[in-house]
Amino acid sequence: MKKWSICLLGTLLLITGCAPDTEEEVVQNDEETEQETSIVPSYQLSEENYKMILPYEPSQARGVIVNQVANRMDIDEMEEGLRRHSKEVYDPSNYFFQEGQYLDEDTVYDWLGRKLTKSQLEEAAQKEINRLEDAKMTVNEEQIRKNLQLGLNPAIPNDENKEDHQENPRYLSHILEQNFLTKNEDNTVNLEGISIGLAMKSVYRYQTETGGPYYYQDISENEMMEQATAIAEKVVQRIRNMEGLENVPIMLAVYREQEQTSPIPGNYVAKTNIAGGKTSLGDWQNIDEQYVLFPSDAGKENYFEDHELVTSFGNEIAKYFPNYVGVVGEGFYINDELRKLTIEIPIEFYGKGEVIGFTQYAYGLVQDMFDNYYDLELKITSSEKVESTVYREAGADTPTVHIFH
Template sequence: MKKIIVYLMCILLLFSGCAPNEKEDEVVKKDEKSSKKTSTIVPSYQLSKDDYRMVLPFRPSKARGVIVNQVANRLDIDEVENGLRRHSKEVFDPDKYYYEEGQYLTEEMVYNWLGRTLTKDQLKKEVKEQKENLEEAGKEVDEEKIKKDLQQGLNPSIEDDSDKNAHQDNPKYLSHIVEQNYLKKKEDNSVKLAGISIGLSMKSVYRYQTETGGPYYYEDISKEEMEKQGNKIAERVLKRLRKIDGLENVPIMISLYREAKQGSPVPGNFVAKTTVPEGENSIGKWKSIKEEYVLFPSDRAKEAYYDDAEIVSSFGKDIAEYFPNYVGVIGEGLYVDKELRKLSIEIPIEFNGESEIVGFTQYTFGLIKEMFPDYYDLEVKITSSDQIESVIYRESGKKEPIVHIFH
C-alpha cells in the first residue's frame, strides 16, 4: 500500500509541474438558503469525461456512517453509492453538474426513517412516556409533534417482536437511504443545488431475532415483493423530501437497489429508477434496470454467460502453464441488459523477486491483448499477499491496455 501511495504522489507532482496552467480551479460562492454564501472551489479538470467534478472543501454526508451499521455485505456498501452515482449520469450530466455528498438527510433522520411504523398501541405508549419525561423536566409538551417524531419509520409495523410469524409476514424491507447532491454554477459565479439522487437499499434476505441473544432467523424476500414495497416507500420518501427546506422544487432521481445475501462474493444491483421533475410531488413511471454482477468462475457464469466464462477459464489455464506459483483467477463481471460492460480480474500469486513481477505482468499483458474482446472495460490486478503489485487496464473501445507496476 505504501508503494502505491508513493507512486500516486509522484504522479501528482509530475502533473502539477507539467500540466498547462491556462485553466485554474474556480473559486465560487455556494448559494445556501441563508443570507451567507460560503466560498467553494470547483476544480477545472475532470479525471475523465465520465467523472463528476467535486466541489471543495469536501463536506462528508450528513448521514455518514449509517450505511456501515445497516448494510451487511461490504460489497453492497460500495456499490449502492458508486452505482447510484453511475445511474445519476443519465439525469445529471457530469459536464454540466458538480457532485457533493448528501447534505439534507441527517444521521438522526435516516435512522428514524429506517425504523418500523408504530402500531396504535405502541404509539400511545411511547407518547405517554415522552410526555411524562418532558413534564418531569418542566419542558413544554407538544403532543402532535411527539406523535409525528415517533411515527417516522418506513418499514412495516409489527405488534409482537417475539412472534416469528409476525416477522415473516412483516419483514424489514428498507436497509438504508443514500443521498447524493448535484450542483450547477450560476451566472453570478455561485453554485446552487440543481438536483438530488436517492438510493433506497432494499433487503433480499431479512435477518431477525425473536429474543435478545437468541438464534437468528432468515426470511427470503422476492424481487417482486421488494419492488412493490420499494415503490410504496419511495412515494413516502418523496413527500418528505419535498417538505425539506431547499428540496421543494429540485429534480429528484430515486433508485431501488436490491442487496446481495450477506456472504455473497459479488454485490447486488439496482433494479429500477425514476426521475421526479422539479416541483412534482408524485412518482410517475419506473424504468426497469437489468444489470447484475457475476462471479468468475461460478455456475451462474457458465449457465448465463458461457463464452465469457470460457475466456476467463482459458486465461487462467494459460497463466498456470507458465507460472508454477499461480493459485487461480478471481473475476467479477458487470452485465447491463445481458451485455458485459466491465470485467475485473484479480490474480493472486507469490513472487520471489521484482523481475518475476515484471515478467509475469508482461506475459499477462500479452494474453489480455490476444484473448479479451475490447467492447468492455477490463481491469486486471496482480496481487501478492495483501498488496497490489501491478495493474493492467483497458478502457472499452481501446486496443492497447495501460500498465502500472508498483515498485
C-alpha cells in the first residue's frame, strides 16, 4: 500500500518551451518503488477546483465502479459529488487532490461481496485449506476464515430462492476513496485527509437462475440508511487498521443510486466526519439535494415554475425550427433551490449555417427567458455529436458560446 512523502523541491519546466516556469517539482517517495518525480501545477481552473499532482495517479481500485454501478450517470455524479462535498472539509486552496491509493481493487471487491453463512464459510474454508495443503503451503485456518468473511452485504442462504433475495438484498454497490494532501512547513506534502463514498441501492435487481428473468425490489431510504450506518462503522474500523490511515481524518458520505434505467443520477443523502484516530461515526448530517428531469410528472409536481419554463423554451424553439424534436432538461437542486439547469436540444441539422442560426436563436432565448441565479448549460446536439454549447455561470450577464467544427 502506498504511503506518500512528497517533497516540493522548486520549479520545473515540464516540457521545454511549453509548460509554465512556476510549476512545482514533486518527489513522491514510495517504499515499494523507486522515487517518482511529478509536478503540482501552479494554476487552478478556478478557486473551486483542486490542484492535482501530475502525472495523474489513477485509483488503486480503478474500474471497479463501472462493474458495480449500473447507471452511467450515477458513476459520474458519485465521483463529482464526493469531491464537491469534500470541499467543505478540505479547502481546495490548501489541499491537493489525488484519487484513492489505499483501497485497491481486490480489497473493494472483497468488501462489496456478501457475508457467508456458517455452512458456506466452512465449505469455502475447507476448499482453500485443501488447495494450500496440496501445494504444500502454510495453512492458517483462522486467517483463511477471516479473509473469506470480508463481505459487507448480507449473507444469502440460497441464491436460487426468491424469498432469500427479498429478505437479504444487496445494498452496497461501491466504495469510492478520494485522497487529499497538504503542504507542510518543512516543505513536504503528506496525506492529510480522505473521503469515502458508499454507493447504496434504491432498487435491488436480481435473478434466481442464470438466464432467468430479473426481479426488482425497492429499498426505502430509511432501510438503506440503517444498512449504510452499519456498513460505514465497519469500513471506518477497517480503514483505521490500514498502515498510514490510523490517524487520518475521514469524511464519509452515503450516495443513493437511481434505478438502472433512470435518465438522471441519484444523489448524496448524508455525510459525517470522523476525526483522526477515531473509529466511531459521528451524527449523520442530512444532505438535501436532488436531480429532477424536465419535462416529467415529478418535475411538474415539485418544481412547477421550472417545469413550465423548460416547456415554454421548447415551444419557442418549435415555432421557428421544423427539425426540432424536443428538449430534455435536468435541474440540480440543493435545499430546494435550483443551482444548475442543463438542457439538451436534439435537432437534425443539414448544414453548418443552420447550426449557427439555431445557436444564435437559443442564445437570445437564454438572455430573454432564464434568470441568472443558477448555472445554465445548453447542449445542442445532432444524431452524430454535440454541435454547440451555450453556458452561463450563476451571476454572469452574458453566456459563453462554442460552436464545434
